[in-house]
Amino acid sequence: MTYILVGALGTRKTHLASALGRRACEKGFEVRFYRVSHLLEVLETALSNGRLTSFRKKLEKVDVIILDEMGYDHLGRMVQSCSSKLSQGVYEQKSLITTSNL
Numbered sequence: 001m002t003y004i005l006v007g008a009l010g011t012r013k014t015h016l017a018s019a020l021g022r023r024a025c026e027k028g029f030e031v032r033f034y035r036v037s038h039l040l041e042v043l044e045t046a047l048s049n050g051r052l053t054s055f056r057k058k059l060e061k062v063d064v065i066i067l068d069e070m071g072y073d074h075l076g077r078m079v080q081s082c083s084s085k086l087s088q089g090v091y092e093q094k095s096l097i098t099t100s101n102l
Contacts, residue, residue, distance in 0.1 A: 013099040029063040071102040
């Protein structure tokens with residue numbers, strides 16, 4: 001299942017995504033919330049330290065992933081490509097909630 005929450009600043013997209021995540025937690029699901037800019041930093045660090053596989057294995061245990069503020073990030077193409085591959089794997093196996101004002 002995938003939710004994409006799009007709207008102008010201040011329309012409570014992050015609040016709604018967090019509420020959906022909290023509800024999933026209450027139902028016993030494992031949930032992770034990431035601001036996309038922070039996730040890309042984590043991915044960049046994992047990639048440079050050779051720990052990308054380890055990070056992906058941690059995500060395999062998660063049922064719901066929330067990606068907040070998609071579209072604000074202007075990091076290197078390699079990191080963006082890496083996150084795109086990560087999202088593709090997540091999309092096929094996990095529930096994904098994404099917010100954006102773009």
